[in-house]
Amino acid sequence: MSARKLAKPQGLYFEEFEIGDQVESLGRTITETDVVNFASLSGDWNLIHTDAEYCKGEMFGQRVAHGLLILSVASGQAVRLGFMEDTVMAFRGLEWKFSKAVFINDTIRLRVTVEEKKEMRRMGGGLVIFKMEVVNQNGDVCQRGTWEILCKGQAAKDAA
Secondary structure, three states: OOOOOOOOOOOOOHHHOOOOOEEEOOOEEOOHHHHHHHHHHHOOOOHHHHOHHHHHOOOOOOOEOOHHHHHHHHHHHHHHOOOOOOOEEEEEEEEEEEOOOOEOOOEEEEEEEEEEEEEEHHHOEEEEEEEEEEEOOOOOEEEEEEEEEEEEOHHHHHHO
16 A cells, blocks of 8 residues: 555635635534633633523523633634635634524534635735624524634745
């Protein structure tokens, strides 16, 4: 058997993104461990996230995953899609809304759409604005917004 070299994933360069391009991640189930680990990391031990008995008498009747935990998981889902691998220069900013609670055992996916592009030659690429939607197992959009990502241009590939 001959040895094959497996190729490492390669992201898309600025010029390769087209307005309207869309991709959706695989699902990721939010677990109790996720919530406890995030509470430990962030220091946010708010009862709505950590006390099941307390939550029985509150608005949702159960514990709610931290909104920022879900945003963090969405970031990981975006990276796992591979389109940013080795081509992102900077995460420039985001606008974000939390529209529906995510609970322990909910499964979320990230839907990504290329919304806008701005060439930035002096930076060696361009700014890509992505519409991001976190969708639960019922198809409900739980969080949404835009992310601004500075991506390398094709010249970076040609120079390598």
